[in-house]
Amino acid sequence: MCDTPDSLMLFAAGFGTRMGALTADRPKPLVEVAGRPLLDHALELVEEAGISKVVANIHYRGDQIVEHLAGRSVEISDETDEILETGGGLRKALPLLGQGPVFTLNTDAIWTGPNPLAALRAAWDPAKMSALLMLVPPERATGHKGAGDFTLSEGRLSRGPGFVYTGAQLIDPAELSDIPEGAFSLNLLWDRLLTKGRVYGVIHDGGWCDVGRPESIPLAEALLDHGDD
Template identity: 45%
Template sequence: MSFQSAPVSTASRPRSAMVLAAGLGKRMRPITATTPKPLVEVAGRALVDHGLDRLAAAGVERAVVNVHYLADLVEVHVKKRAAPAILVSDERAKLLDTGGGIAKALPELGSEPFYLWNSDSFWIEGYRRNLDILAETWDADAMDALLLLSPTVGAIGYSGKGDFLMDTVGRLSRRPEGHVAPFAYAGAAIIHPRLFADVPAGPFSLNLLFDRAIEAGRLHGARMGGVWLHVGTPAAIREAEEAIRDSSV
């Protein structure tokens, strides 16, 4: 059973969000030959809707969703939603990668910190809602980005070596080559637009900016509650649905 945390002050919550939904979903083939990964269903609901539902519950009023692969399907689907209000960032002509896609959408996101959500990010909530954990941990004076991190041990569907080390005050560093790190990025974050100062034109990875923030001591992490469901392959869908069923017993 999962429990919900007490409400976070509305003043501390981001009101906008960027949802990354433009990827090709190659590891999810053959499902993604005809269905874009954001619309792949887990437990009877599209992945992108699981995310947008949680963003709406966290007080997000407006979400920018970028589209590229099978873009018409994604755009029609998300525009049916009543909340949050959806704006589409069109990358049909050229896929801009994670960093370039956000940079293109910045005029719509505004000058305040915003939630970032990978459209395939998915988890079973713990005692406190994870977007609340991010909002409560966020410190704009000390951070340019705050990443939601899952312990690699206990994550469902994840077999990687982890992404980050975290110190006692939450600052992050990269996993040293040849080593295993205790935390993996769970695909949700709070980002300040200043992270995108002096970025290159065109496609680039968000990892470029994470590395800049690490050098400045301004990339931080928050340990998530509950269980991260890494839905990266067709087999992982079944694992995720089994974990959801088990959690509701």
């Protein structure tokens, strides 16, 4: 098995219900921030990091995403018949992604500063890690509500209020085969790996905005305008 990460899963299958009217006629990854679809902002990070194999899953209005990606080097994992959540979606996409650790990236965030995918690759240590999550402190989690998801101690993560998970990670999907078929969250895999002490985190040294609601769009655009100031 190759431990050099060079494949990525883009999560693009959700309904985007919190976006209200903005997703009545289009999927959330095609909602625009600063004149560009969220999906294109995510793909820019992927291209900058030089990741060669990219797979996007689709469900809600997936035909629009397929059309938008036409001509790009992105393969499609079709979940039209049944949306599988993050864990089930990743498992279904594995034949397209290939063996070894994979990046996963949510498509509903805006980033500034260092490329988070490149930072994950630089920090990845398969000898001790099965998952490496990119985090931000709550005070820099623009558009995000909540006390955080994980505590961080000497690089290792535990559940609890503290740092916010950004939706970018590197993960070894080997143990997905032990989880029953169907839809499930990657939280299920994380919980298994947390008990083994193999989930680590790194802190993003830049800006991040969770674009899950319409009111987050101007916040994301302001972040892009001002960079890391």
